[in-house]
Amino acid sequence: MKLTKTFCLILAGLLWVLGLYLCITGSFRAGIPPIIAAMLIMSASRKTPHKSEKSYVKKGLWYVVRNYTVILLCLASLVGILYRNGSTPAEWLKNAFVKEESTSASSNPAVDHGSSTESIQLSEETQKDPTPNTANGIGDSGTEANLSLPHIPWKEYWDRYEDFTESYAKQQKQALEGLSDTELSSLLPVQPETGNEAAENDTGVSGLEIHFLDVGQGDCTLVMCGNEAMLIDAAPDNNGTKIQSYLTKRGIHKLRYLILTHPDADHIGSADVVISKFQIDQVFMPDYEKDTYTYRDTIKALDTQGHKPCMPQPGSRFPLGDASFIVLAPITPAEDPNNNSIVIKLTYGERSFLFSGDAEEPEETSILASECDLSADVLKVGHHGSKTSTSQDYLSAIDPTYAVISCGAGNEYHHPHGSTLNKLREAGIQLFRTDEQGTITITCDGETITFNCAPSETWQSGS
Ligand SMILES: [Zn+2]
16 A cells, blocks of 8 residues: 555656646646646545545545645646746736747748747837837836737747847837938937037136145146136045036136146146046146056046147246246256156246246255246245245245145145245245135236235144
8 A cells, every 4th residue: 555655656746747847848738748647646546545544643644745735736837837938827827828839830830930920010019009118117118118018938038029129120210211310410419529629718717817726735726817727736636526626617628738747646646537527738747757556547547538748848938828837847857756846937917926846955956056037926835835845045036925835734744844934934925825725816917916815824834
């Protein structure tokens, strides 16, 4: 009896597995007979253990095991069939027979044509309603529209999908071919403006404006003369968006010059953003390389935009609107980056402005030795007011009325240093500081120089 029972169970199990396998991977109809046979065997073996067992508990257990096994196997089959058809329970039976017909059709070359016809009909039906899923919030693209087409066994799904998308694309192409150029251009996305013609400035500046941006511990100076603009240095990293916004708000799309005085991070940190966001006519950099991420990022941005930076010869003069500037330094190559700073003197009408970069005493000495005219009304103090810069001789040669120090409040270098502040104070120079006063702006009509704020009176060195 045990042998019979075990044999029946094994046989039924094997038949069930075979039926399930055929249903999932092959023909649904081929899989049904083994499953029915398995169910019959299980049913036929039901009575024997009933009678042989005396214990009601054992009888009950056996009964439950056999019946629940059948139920579980039925559920497993259902899951397998649903998995194969990829549809809802209500549709599985219908889908199973659609699959059956398609499978038998694919084995017959004559019906292959019918199968593709069916796909075309499917596409045409879909095309009658160009937005079949809009009501469901799915959208109206071809890909998503196809998702609303059930009753397709998954093995055929992609074939039909390709037919559908191909047909959809043809329809779209035909529709577009019937449009005029004007109608077509109105459908195209707006392209970002490129090229020289697109990047004209509209600064609204009639004379000269100089903006010493508050960028923390670093330099970034915007010079505008009429509609022409120049940026001297590009601040530390993470100021790119700020600079971009500042320039854009002032109608600047194009820089005639970008001067990166030297490759320290507090001067070129955000240069990559400026280079990538603005059209630039000329980029000036000293012939000095640094092995830093910031420097490499800057060079990479220059390469990407096709810029070839150059170091103009000292004594060269360049126009900026009605103003012009002369390059004073670097004259001789130095070991450290600060003393390779590009130093320029800008002249507008009767007024002049000297931008010292981070030049320290050695570079100042070489500038003095060149015997150029250093006199200026405004001095952008070298190296953020460090004691290593602004030697007495250099300051005396410039003899400015105003001085501007660009540095960050509480910076780690304690800029500006007390000794520099003392020199400026003793010379009676009016001092403006970005760490205390934020962004400092100068307007100049060629004679009068006007600041946006009163001079700093603190004479407080960096803490
Ligand atoms: Zn610096």
